[in-house]
Amino acid sequence: MQEVQTKRPFITLEQARALREQFPTPFHLYDEAGIRRKAQLVNRAFAWNKGFKEYFAVKATPNPYLLKILQEEGCGVDCSSYTELLLSEACGFSGADIMFSSNATPVKDMRKAYALGAYINLDDLTHVDFLKDVAGIPATVCCRYNPGGVFDLGNGIMDNPGDAKYGMSEDQMAEAYTRLMALGAKEFGIHAFLASNTVTDDYYPTLAGILFRLAVRLHERTGAKIRFINLSGGVGIAYRPDQRENDILAIGEGVRRQFEGILVPADMGDVAIFTELGRFMLAPHGCLVATAIHEKHIYKEYIGLDACAANLMRPAMYGAYHHITVLGKEDAPHDHKYDITGGLCENNDKFAVDRMLPKIEMGDILVIHDAGAHGFSMGYNYNGKLRSAEVLLKADGTAQLIRRAETPADYFATFDFTPFYKGKLDER
Numbered sequence: 532m533q534e535v536q537t538k539r540p541f542i543t544l545e546q547a548r549a550l551r552e553q554f555p556t557p558f559h560l561y562d563e564a565g566i567r568r569k570a571q572l573v574n575r576a577f578a579w580n581k582g583f584k585e586y587f588a589v590k591a592t593p594n595p596y597l598l599k600i601l602q603e604e605g606c607g608v609d610c611s612s613y614t615e616l617l618l619s620e621a622c623g624f625s626g627a628d629i630m631f632s633s634n635a636t637p638v639k640d641m642r643k644a645y646a647l648g649a650y651i652n653l654d655d656l657t658h659v660d661f662l663k664d665v666a667g668i669p670a671t672v673c674c675r676y677n678p679g680g681v682f683d684l685g686n687g688i689m690d691n692p693g694d695a696k697y698g699m700s701e702d703q704m705a706e707a708y709t710r711l712m713a714l715g716a717k718e719f720g721i722h723a724f725l726a727s728n729t730v731t732d733d734y735y736p737t738l739a740g741i742l743f744r745l746a747v748r749l750h751e752r753t754g755a756k757i758r759f760i761n762l763s764g765g766v767g768i769a770y771r772p773d774q775r776e777n778d779i780l781a782i783g784e785g786v787r788r789q790f791e792g793i794l795v796p797a798d799m800g801d802v803a804i805f806t807e808l809g810r811f812m813l814a815p816h817g818c819l820v821a822t823a824i825h826e827k828h829i830y831k832e833y834i835g836l837d838a839c840a841a842n843l844m845r846p847a848m849y850g851a852y853h854h855i856t857v858l859g860k861e862d863a864p865h866d867h868k869y870d871i872t873g874g875l876c877e878n879n880d881k882f883a884v885d886r887m888l889p890k891i892e893m894g895d896i897l898v899i900h901d902a903g904a905h906g907f908s909m910g911y912n913y914n915g916k917l918r919s920a921e922v923l924l925k926a927d928g929t930a931q932l933i934r935r936a937e938t939p940a941d942y943f944a945t946f947d948f949t950p951f952y953k954g955k956l957d958e959r
């Protein structure tokens with residue numbers, strides 16, 4: 532069976548060969564032009580809303596060079612930890628450029644978010660007094676909503692909020708707003724993340740309808756002034772070549788219709804719409820570049836790469852599909868069935884199972900697509916594997932190293948070896 536090859540990598544074999552001379556594989560590669568186009572498209576989709584802002588979910592791709600590109604395109608950042616806040620601060624984000632959407636929040640993290648003037652998104656009712664006690668109550672505070680039950684888009688159940696650890700019930704939201712107002716808060720945000728990697732233009736508009744109606748009810752019930760509604764992340768991408776891509780312009784238009792139908796008649800047409808997209812912004816604009824270093828024929832055909840699940844864990848962790856292109860063989864017949872593996876001592880370290888690909892020779896360069904978000908950032912050091920470099924393919928066609936590869940010294944940096952060396956050092 533021959534797979535229809537509709538996904539094309541953003542580099543050619545010639546480009547990859549030149550890059551491999553400079554940066555040994557494996558490395559993550561990002562496409563500046565694609566990232567800028569995507570940010571501009573998202574801003575265009577929501578241009579009808581005066582206060583619109585995309586807060587890129589830093590956890591998806593925490594690299595300052597990429598955050599800077601998004602900042603230049605008008606994006607803010609969504610952080611959930613102390614180090615993500617530090618990284619964003621170093622890039623020059625502050626105040627209303629930062630959403631802080633955390634849960635089980637440590638004191639240190641909450642204080643840092645407060646000090647930066649970030650929009651703080653409270654995950655729980657008890658966090659109202661926690662915020663007051665450890666930092667203070669800002670003029671604008673956001674609360675995270677969880678409607679419970681199952682989230683059904685009409686064409687199937689998308690996710691199960693009743694099982695999710697995040698957010699508060701509607702009654703708790705009302706109680707939080709009332710208490711926050713008594714403590715001096717003036718304006719409020721609403722946030723919810725109900726489904727992940729949705730491949731439908733209906734997710735955001737449906738979510739918007741739920742949150743806009745909630746905003747009207749909360750305003751009527753508590754008198755709270757709603758300043759923004761954050762639709763958070765969850766707009767997905769077409770990982771598979773046969774999937775249809777989300778149309779962000781249609782999505783923005785769907786949200787606008789809900790806005791006109793629900794908020795405007797309630798005299799709440801000044802509410803700003805925020806998003807916290809991670810995957811949709813960057814996943815297609817990054818890939819993992821690896822070299823085939825081993826082939827093995829036993830009961831199945833295996834190709835071993837110099838990359839492994841430590842560089843991209845989604846296939847191992849979720850069985851997630853990532854498309855693979857053998858560079859230079861884009862149009863060759865896909866008549867070989869392979870398992871494409873990494874070298875971890877874990878049998879789930881497979882980028883693909885029973886994948887139809889062209890015949891692979893040792894030294895071939897493979898591109899693993901859609902690794903630009905939740906790729907490098909989920910990496911780990913199991914088996915002593917070192918994290919790879921990250922390289923930016925700039926809009927002018929040149930390449931820039933935006934994070935060097937780890938060395939053994941990085942891996943050992945958190946040990947103090949001096950007790951073991953002591954005798955030897957004394958001898959010297």
Ligand SMILES: *Cc1c(COP(=O)(O)O)cnc(C)c1O
Nearest residue numbers: 588632763764765807808809810
């Ligand atoms: C992970 C996360 C996002 C981004 O999710 P994507 O699926 O990458 O769009 C946004 N907001 C919050 C609070 C998150 O935890």
